Amino acid sequence: MRIPVSWLVQQLELTEDYRDLSAQQVADAFVRVGMEVEEVSELGPVTGRVVVGRVAEIEELTEFKKPIRFCTVEIGEPEDPDDAEPETTQVICGATNFVEGDLVVVALPGAVLPGGFAISERKTYGRVSRGMICSARELGLGDEHAGILVLPTGEEAAPGDDAIELLGLTDSVIELSLTPDRGYCFSLRGLARELACALDVRLIDPAAIDVPVAEGESVPVTVTDPQACPRFVVRRVTGVDPTAPTPWWIRRRLMLAGIRSISLAVDITNYVMLELGQPMHAYDTGRLRGGLTIRRAEPGEKLVTLDDVERALDPDDILVCDESGPIGLAGVMGGASTEVRAESTDIVLEAAIWDPASIARAVRRHKLPSEASKRFERVVDPALPPAALERAARLLREYGEGSIHPGRTDVGNPTLPEPVVMPMDLPDRVAGIRYQRGVTVSRLQQIGCQVDIGTAEDGTPVVTAVPPSWRADLNQPADLVEEVLRLQGYETIPSVLPAAPAGSGLTAAQRRRRRVSRSLAEHGYVEVLPFPFVSGAVWDAFGLAPDDARRRTVKVLNPLEAERAELATTLLPGLLEAVSRNVSRGARDLSLFHIGQVVLPRAEQVPMPEVGVADRPSDADIATLKAALPNQPVHVAVVLTGNRQPPGWWGPGEPASWADAVQAARLVADAAGVELTVEKGDLPPWHPGRCARLSVGGFPVGHAGELHPKVVEALGLPQRTCAMELDLDLLPLVERRPVPSVSPYPPVLLDVALVVDAEVPAAELTRTLRGGGGDLLEDLSLFDVFTGEQIGEGKRSLAYSLRFRAPDRTLTVEEATAARDTAVAAAAERHGAALRG
Known part of the structure; x- marks a missing residue:
């Protein structure tokens, strides 16, 4: 969410301490209340003479391949009071989106624009250009660069006025990364409320406007699925001047928020969305056929959206329809058939509340993310539509010379948050600190809760808080506690480490794992954390038999990658992939290791029981849960390729061999304090003639050696790649705390x-x-x-x-x-x- 700092500050009644509030202070305040600030960017800097100019004359230079114009621009009053001619300058410009009489922004020689772009007088295209007519992007106001910036007529600006002050080029833009539960913060209203809480100042709520009682319906509306559309409100504005320009202050705020200006009606709906957080849509009344119906799509229906793409609709899609059929994909994008166009004078404004899950599915299904759907997915204030419509209608009346139709259609009865009862001292007990009296009540009132103080049956004080309509995430006492602690400041919560009870510490298995890891690292192996999921195709590359137990895996229901939907039964696939990746990036001599769990499902898997969360599971339930889980032993594995000893002045390098893989197993055994037996083995993916079976106490615990050439070829590995894998959990735990016995006698x-x-x-x-x-x-x-x-x-x-x-x-x-x-x-x-x- 991007928003100008000046717009935020205007919604606060600042005290003397914050009269000169800087952008960095605003960012710090947001951080204090738990919000993540992505970036604070200052506009500009713009220096030198940058003024408003009026285009007096345009000469088209037709001898060039692309459009080139030589413009005479009025940039101020006459230098001599007795001279009737205004001050002018001549500028070469390639943009064509302005005409004679338009107000533009001119950077004169000596000015420096954002990015250190210095303006000077220069000869080009056979003319002398004394300045530059600027676009919004060249001034740092946005990314729009299709043409130069044309100021709307009617603005209180005249040729020669300081454009830096007029355009607010000394402002800053703050960008925040908002979590899904903070849907109300996708608006100026929500962000200003958070800032007011952080600074302990009063908020000027832009939604606090008088909404008149509706005098009848505006447009007939029928909602067939109240769950899909809890509320649908429309308001009609007639007699809108289609040629009326969008006021500069609205265009500027839209540009700084990253939204392109289109037309007055569309710009106003976007502006109200940014201001209040309520997405809106505008229809051309003359293109509507009868009343509106909100329903789910029927099989086979199609809709041409505003981007002129015909979309096949899904029965899960929510539609806005008239008698002609679908005219909009609810909460995502409107239809082209009822689009507000350049000649539209009669407009129907819509503000609705949609089911967040349905909107999220529609966005992903049709690949149509938008600013509106971003807000609907995160829950929009259900009490906001009438105020948002009134705000938009009044802006259209003021700047588009329209008339507000007295009727308003309001269908639906959305669910509002339920009261939450919480012990008064619960925030104190959770934070481990005693807050001042009244903190809990004042903080809950700051976020918009209606608070009553009462007494529980046992005589303890309790707080009953009715969350505001825009905070659907406040459902339980823990949510209220989080708000109190967040606004008081997490830094006020004492950080005290609990005392470790006697006899605690690392278990014997944990100490052994650390010894093994340290031993391998000390002998030149580098630890990696490979991807724990594998593709079924890797078992074919390993040459495993169809009945090999390693092929029996646990499937992931919602994998991160569709082709890797199995949990690994061995550490080798991930390690070998790491080798392949490093070799492709220029590495040649590799010695990698990993200690991690593998997942070995049982031959007869016990179904996972359904256990409730109301009470603690019984011992029988816990035993059933454990029996349903697959075995997850800890393995250690290494892979080697290239030279184990590098070449140098001391002689040629020593290539890694099967013996190095066996030696790695001996290192593990020595660190674990067990005696390892090495015997000839035969197990894919190792070479049958260069494979060792590793045993402890006569029980096999792993294998080591050189990989089979076919495996090396199938996985794209270097020749003679070697590997070792050993089941660490199969090794007996040996407490290695002996006093060294050193003989004083010679050998x-x-x-x-x-x-x-x-x-x-x-x-x-x-x-x-x-x-x-x-x-x-x-x-x-x-x-x-x-x-x-x-x-x-x-x-x-x-x-x-x-x-x-x-x-x-x-x-x-x-x-x-x-x-x-x-x-x-x-x-x-x-x-x-x-x-x-």
């Missing part, structure tokens, strides 16, 4: 190289050596794998480094060697290993 380091069949997994050989080494074996690591003729076909050599240490003494070489020989003997017995010569 004994020994190496051993064993020749085994190539099919023997290195992980199994490692476990055998670890078990055979006994308690003295502190650590072992595989540091070399060798194949070749020297060890025979089908064989490979695995070289290990073993570290032995005793906790209570200096270990001898003989003891370490004996432990090593025991480990080698166990490997020979179980895997046929032999020492490499």
Whole structure:
């Protein structure tokens, strides 16, 4: 909502403290009462001589491809009092929307327009142009740039008058972002009321006008669906001068609010909409056929709207009809058949209240958002139509020389807000502060409530507030509390953190999750938050079998994206999409991780029960609710592509491989305090020959390795992309708070190289050596794998480094060697290993 600050200030009875109220002070006041200010923009700045001019002569220059005019413009009284000729200037102009005698705005040499546009005398098109005739956009008044700004005749302006003062170019425009529950703020009336509350000054209500009693009907009206149209009011104005221009002050306010001036009748309806918040529509009475009927559309009906588009109507659409059929799409756009035109002198003004949900659906169905529908969607004051019509009719009478028809048709009985009873001290208890006596009553009266003070049965004081007609959102005591706290200022509410009870803090699972996240980040992985919804097509790209459990997903009823309507059963789709996006933007070496929930529906899903909100659900209801929810375990996953170690002066880079994905799983296991077993695995979307199954305590918890080439190709990923995913909730919770045990005695380091069949997994050989080494074996690591003729076909050599240490003494070489020989003997017995010569 855009509105000039000067217009807002005119609706307030400002005290001495606010006589020189600035635009920034207005913005700060709005923020204090909980409204979001998008922008405060000052018009201009415009400096130098910018004056009103009268076009005295126009010479058409026809030798150019586009229209060019050489204009003589009167810009002031004669410099010499004895001279009868006024001061003039000559200007080159390409606009054609003005004629001789029109009043225009002229920027003379030396003036500077908004954007730093300096005006100077210059020669162009074979003439010397001494100034510029300005458009509204060039003056900063709006976006209209189809032609220059022509001031209406009859304005108290003469050639040579200061246009900066006349046009109000020192004004400011404030733009606010309004929430849907603040529909009344889509008007000067509503915003001025909020500003009056913020500044504690009196509001001059523009809707507080005397509405005379109707003397009969204006136009017969029939409403067939009172729910669709709770109120429909029309007023007729005759004898309107169709050539009467819109007054400049109305045009200016419309332009600054972002609305284009069209004609006097249309401009007045738009102006009243901005002023009071009541959208209106004008009909040419001569084009109406009989009375008006408000009804829902019938199948097959069509309507040509004001934009000359024929629209197929839906049975849910609300229509305004006469005897010829539909003449308007209610609350959205009028019909072309009854449009007010340049020759219209007899006008019927309509102000109605429409069902907000129906208007919202019609706007989306026909893709026709408008200023009127924006207000109807957010609820319009049902008591406002008669006052709005009276205001518009009087403006037409004043500026269009029309006559107001004595009749007025008012059909409908809209529902007004019900009284709300609230304990007097409820705002104090909610805010945790004792407000001064009378604050609650005064704040509720400020927003328009009628307030009575009484006593409840238990003797406690209560407030009975009847909300104003424009506040349909005030339905319960909590709504009244919010208004009192909002207007008193949220900053007055004390902010006190509650004391943490003893024994509280992070759970063991939360601490483990943080350790895992920190460990991966410390080893170069970057955490991302991928999209949690997936498309069913991703399972085909993964090569999953039709009966794979990961294909059984939970469907989202109202997805953000229609093609992604399933909750993910694995973290890999989102991570791989992040890889693809980053690679497309130039990244090459990626190490990403994510810790999050997946959704695993049960094989036999329990239907979700319907539980009321009047009372607390029973234990049986809660148990049924939990049984109906799908499993949502926490997984951790990583993806790698490109170089794990970058190249540099130290040597070539080290590309990421399946071993890095396995190592990421080991990092997770180490942070969780569990021992991970790595075995050969086979699970899509991993490559069957480069996939490891991850187990803890003999129970599988995840997989790691290189993705299948077909998956990489289908998803557009770099070659040799690797991934790991592990179910974090399957890992046993281990409280890792041990005191480190450090032996003061030196270790004994020994190496051993064993020749085994190539099919023997290195992980199994490692476990055998670890078990055979006994308690003295502190650590072992595989540091070399060798194949070749020297060890025979089908064989490979695995070289290990073993570290032995005793906790209570200096270990001898003989003891370490004996432990090593025991480990080698166990490997020979179980895997046929032999020492490499």
